[in-house]
Amino acid sequence: MSIYINDKTRVLVQGITGNQGSFHTGQMLKYGTNIVGGVSPGKGGQEVEGVPVYNTVFEAVENEQAEASILFIPAPFAKDAALEALAAGIKILVLIPEHIPLQDAMDIMAQAKRHEAVVVGPNTFGLVSSGACKIGIMPNQYFVPGPVGVVSRSGTLCYEIVGHLTESKIGTTTVVGLGGDRVVGLDFIDVLEQFEKDPETKTVVLVGEIGGSAEEEAAAYIKSSMSKPVVAYLAGKSAPPGKRMGHAGAIIERGRGTFESKVEALNAAGVDVADLPGKVPELVKTKLA
């Protein structure tokens, strides 16, 4: 079993003819992702990396029965493309772009809820079912099958930690990037629920950061509903309040979202928080043992 996606998942690439779209289509195909089509208005009939291009998502879904879609669309046009995917019946929507306006993100999430679709991102590296299906932009080589589920708010930091796991010969079941924006689709709890149900996932790594209350809510969920061990790493211990640390969501405002409150909540839920990214594998090993 795998969560959200697997080697059969029929994936579409929106914005496939752009630089990023075509490059990552190649990378995803190399990883083994079942990419069935691309969408690029006005470019229907072309091919990118052997993948047929359509003018609209409706056309692509009609012809290719796509279930998932990944967006490489500039932020000002991302809402339209996302709503199109949802209306056309896409059930897993991965929003790569950053700088999508907040109000647009809320509009997208409202429609996703209506259509009962899963949205990953925006401002995410995507998600990967290790060894089976990658819908995202992360470097292929670090995502090898194993017993650990990983869920993260940030990108490169997640690669860093997964890299440490790989060095320690620990592979992953699924790795999900929630995205660094203030309004994103999936949250920690959604993914933790899936990991809890997934028999292949034995231990979970949660990579959080300052700002918002997602980690505190995750801690409450872990305490009440999770039987599997969770290990965490949190970025932003040294960040001053009132400053956005790169991510829109990574800001300590009005005394909320501090590193300390998150660590406290996670510790209270029995979650060990690593003090350095490189310490995560050790903690995971103690849980797997």
Place this chain on the structure above:
Amino acid sequence: MSIYINDKTRVLVQGITGNQGSFHTGQMLKYGTNIVGGVSPGKGGQEVEGVPVYNTVFEAVENEQAEASILFIPAPFAKDAALEALAAGIKILVLIPEHIPLQDAMDIMAQAKRHEAVVVGPNTFGLVSSGACKIGIMPNQYFVPGPVGVVSRSGTLCYEIVGHLTESKIGTTTVVGLGGDRVVGLDFIDVLEQFEKDPETKTVVLVGEIGGSAEEEAAAYIKSSMSKPVVAYLAGKSAPPGKRMGHAGAIIERGRGTFESKVEALNAAGVDVADLPGKVPELVKTKLA
């Protein structure tokens, strides 16, 4: 079994302190309807016919666990009240008012779909589970239990036909008024599906009229999916095209929605169409026999 509502259904009256609201609260209570509360902004704390009045639907639902609501609210304020009921968790919403603007009706229906709620009307007499629960404004005495399900687009004509059935000692399971507007919540097919599933309903009477394509769609459904006999009466045989016959929906426009096309479709589905309202009981008797 009964469809949509039964003697346990907890009913709210929105606009309970108005003339119509208070009068029909009394009538519904006499019929046996389980009215648990009323809503009238600014009048919370009062009582009408012994029923407690609240300021908001949220407050009423919180205190009385209401599941259904009937609206006696002037048309310009009906959308707000309907959206409130839906947001507060009401699952059966009966919209009595006529003259609700079309765009408002579409807004209401879009939200009803999201909340998975059933809307009856607008511009309806409501619905009644005979002998158990009346959520509407129809005269109590005609709605006695029996084996016939009735669904109608019009009000008084429906009473007329149910009156004929009553005279012939034929009672009803449930009687539903769809409402005379162009955009209404429940349609014939929704109700026919329920009647088909309801073991107590042996025969169905469909009261239609010119305009729109609801009867043609109902005919297609009856043909493909109904095992129970259906008898129909259609109003508007003598109506000239291009004129609205009282109901917003009762108009033959652009050659569509004619009496003839409806009779043809119903006949093709095996439905007998009575040529006079008074002939309905005879036809029903042949089906019940």
Place this chain on the structure above:
Amino acid sequence: MKLYEHLGKELFARYGITVPAGRVIENAGQAAEAASELGEVVIKSQVLTGKRGKAGGISFASSPEEAEAEAEKIFKMELGGFTADKLLVEEKIQIEQEIYLALTVDGTVRKPVVLASLDGGMDVEDVPEDRMIRWPVDVTVGMQGYMVREICRQMGVKGDLQKEFLKLLPKLYKMFRENDAELAEINPLALTPQGLVAADAKVTIDDDALYRHKELPRIKEKTALELKAEELDLAYVELDGEIAVMANGAGITMATLDMVQHYGGSPANFLDFGGGANIEKTSQALELLLGTNPKVLLINIFGGITRCDVVAEAFVRVRESKGIDLPVSFRLVGTNEAEGREILEKVGIKAFNSMDEAVSHAVELLNAS
């Protein structure tokens, strides 16, 4: 409420939809003036009837003199029972292609629906089903670019024309929603060297929403009686038969008319005076009916919220004050039936129990008259 073409086009223009340059004129002389400004023109009668063109209500002119002469002709023309007070004189546009585009309300899906076809200029009912694209718009989303692109794909529209649609459709949708339109039809939508131009405008505003559009004019292309009925908030339709019919409820009123015809009579009108009317309103409805000079009066009451005694009382009052002498057939059942019957009996009228009896009696009265 249907808007005259020129009013529809004013609305379009307010939302940034391109319409031909034009002038509204009230006499033939102004047509000449307009033509001298606009050059080659088309002159269009401002009446609400369809098939205006086929009936001769649209004409072309290439000089001010010709425009004046044509305008004169059109002012005199009767179209669908009405003569025009105003004409619209417009520049003649260079049409490369005629397209059909409309927004209307689809009761089946309970949504606004876009209708679009490359077979513009034809009557909508004549466009083959598979050439007419139908796209229901989710009101919680509104008109988005992707919908336009998909509509274009289904129509077979690409490139620059698709770009024109991407600009036009959101404007039309905004106009439709914000003005409580039931119908906003552009037929033909003309593709010209300057882009898409709305060569015609059929806009219908929802009567029930007029109260929130004080800025819109009130169009009254109705008969005097229909206007009177509207004032009284009665659902009234003039027909050309001899039995005046009044009933309570749209469905039962229609059924009454049908039954009149069934028994060989002909109804003079449709009049649904609604539910729960008081004596005043019922009296006014009755007075309205008498204005049509019918031969027989048929009243069919199945009282729910309508009280039988109120109707009987109103009838007796109007009868006395106006001196009704035409034959009456009365059906009266339901709420306060006994009281109502008593009132009628005092003036010598025996009400029927059944609709059937009352209607067939009315037809007998007609045949005897």
Place this chain on the structure above:
Amino acid sequence: MKLYEHLGKELFARYGITVPAGRVIENAGQAAEAASELGEVVIKSQVLTGKRGKAGGISFASSPEEAEAEAEKIFKMELGGFTADKLLVEEKIQIEQEIYLALTVDGTVRKPVVLASLDGGMDVEDVPEDRMIRWPVDVTVGMQGYMVREICRQMGVKGDLQKEFLKLLPKLYKMFRENDAELAEINPLALTPQGLVAADAKVTIDDDALYRHKELPRIKEKTALELKAEELDLAYVELDGEIAVMANGAGITMATLDMVQHYGGSPANFLDFGGGANIEKTSQALELLLGTNPKVLLINIFGGITRCDVVAEAFVRVRESKGIDLPVSFRLVGTNEAEGREILEKVGIKAFNSMDEAVSHAVELLNAS
């Protein structure tokens, strides 16, 4: 982007929200003029820092002379590191009650959320949880009357004050949505004999949506380096330590700062130069960093879409052109790692494999400097 109070109030006024009569002034003399028009006034420094009042940035005056003297004082004041270019002089309003009202974005429910409390005037974090009403607004529905009535019920507001809220909240919501606000806070919202008046305005516009609000001014209350970083589209935050840090990705940059602190150093900045930057942009990021005069430079690259050779090449170029002589600790792994290392080795730098090594080395370099 935070708006100055007077700009927020201009926005409010455009949406029909009542604000006190006021004038924006640029010198103390204008304060006297404004006071002679407005009578008793309040004078408010237009800076973006919170707690402006406690720091003395708000003053009252009952005569033009007094207003001028107070304005002079406030113009000289430094508040949160900035002095004000403009002051807002407003009529003093008669406040019967102070209310808190805000619209903000709640990431947990992914909706705009109304925050409302009768404990106005207090800092929002000081209002007890149970006295602060939170109401998430479904964007597919918008702000409806029923939501306002329910918010009022939960606040314990009735009658005329509820009517005021029924007018105010839909306007505030419209402003919030149409202007891509992240926050629209009115604290205090003053109940006066004339109704509700927005006595303050804190409005923050979503930076990512500024492109569609050409009509809004651009506020630049930032340090020179922060402004430069914004121009270059870099995520940059000035800190007060000694090790300049550059990394790719917000999370890993934060983690790098944390690790610097962990090993006893202090970071001079947060600089995430993003993913997939080219040589030009990488060079500009490096030049920016050197502008802070750090003692050590720490570069931490985990290359995904970022190519190691590009970063190394950019570093070498900037080093040569600018003559970087400060100690550098470089971590370089990922895409085109070998090529990148080779470039660095040519200039005598050996890149580390692990972040840990690179950071602890940077701290060693600092301690040795």
